[in-house]
Amino acid sequence: DIVMTQSPSSLAVSAGETVTINCKSSQSLLSSGNQKNYLAWYQQKPGQSPKLLIYLASTRESGVPDRFIGSGSGTDFTLTISSVQAEDLADYYCQQHYSYPFTFGSGTKLEIK
Amino acid sequence: EVQLVESGGGLVQPGRSLKLSCLASGFTFSNYGMNWIRQAPGKGLEWVASISSSSSYIYYADTVKGRFTISRDNAKNTLYLQMTSLRSEDTALYYCARGATKFAYWGQGTLVTVSS
Numbered sequence: 001d002i003v004m005t006q007s008p009s010s011l012a013v014s015a016g017e018t019v020t021i022n023c024k025s026s027q028s029l030l031s032s033g034n035q036k037n038y039l040a041w042y043q044q045k046p047g048q049s050p051k052l053l054i055y056l057a058s059t060r061e062s063g064v065p066d067r068f069i070g071s072g073s074g075t076d077f078t079l080t081i082s083s084v085q086a087e088d089l090a091d092y093y094c095q096q097h098y099s100y101p102f103t104f105g106s107g108t109k110l111e112i113k
Numbered sequence: 114e115v116q117l118v119e120s121g122g123g124l125v126q127p128g129r130s131l132k133l134s135c136l137a138s139g140f141t142f143s144n145y146g147m148n149w150i151r152q153a154p155g156k157g158l159e160w161v162a163s164i165s166s167s168s169s170y171i172y173y174a175d176t177v178k179g180r181f182t183i184s185r186d187n188a189k190n191t192l193y194l195q196m197t198s199l200r201s202e203d204t205a206l207y208y209c210a211r212g213a214t215k216f217a218y219w220g221q222g223t224l225v226t227v228s229s
Binding site for chain 1: 222
């Protein structure tokens with residue numbers, strides 16, 4: 001199984017700052033066939049269901065603000081949230097969608113100071 | 114508007130069975146792979162099972178293999194999860210989610226509590 005290691009587990013920032021969340025996979029998520037990385041990011045606000053933000057490492061889901069940026073390749077990936085807003089208070093999870101069993105990172109709790 | 118509505122959760126004793134349902138609307142259900150994902154109280158997300166659009170391909174997490182069965186009825190736009198031999202560690206909010214490999218739409222979840 002592919003193990004997803006996410007860091008940090010929590011962080012607190014002030015509105016307007018930039019946040020970086022890291023996700024490392026135990027195996028490469030890069031497909032040799034199409035050169036795409038099968039890594040997704042989700043946002044889960046308190047009391048809500050998760051919401052897909054990013055897939056294929058850097059493709060933003062429709063309607064997701066452009067301050068959410070996914071990057072990385074192979075085994076190392078990053079979710080960057082620029083100019084954090086109060087509404088970004090949430091847990092963030094990475095997920096590999098490269099192979100079964102699909103696996104998630106342990107999550108990052110983002111708090112706003 | 115895509116909607117996924119789970120039902121069937123509740124309090125069940127260890128070793129007993131429960132069947133969850135997920136009623137889909139707002140899209141052509143038979144065109145999409147579907148999934149069950151769970152979240153234990155205060156914990157992270159755990160993928161449970163996936164089923165392809167025509168039920169040809171089915172996959173399970175090792176933690177539920179042999180105990181849970183995912184199925185679908187495309188005529189009824191409904192996804193199911195039959196859970197048997199339930200354990201305390203199966204206590205979680207169970208979400209159904211649409212997508213073959215990534216999960217673009219999620220329901221609100223149905224809570225399963227396994228306790229004597």
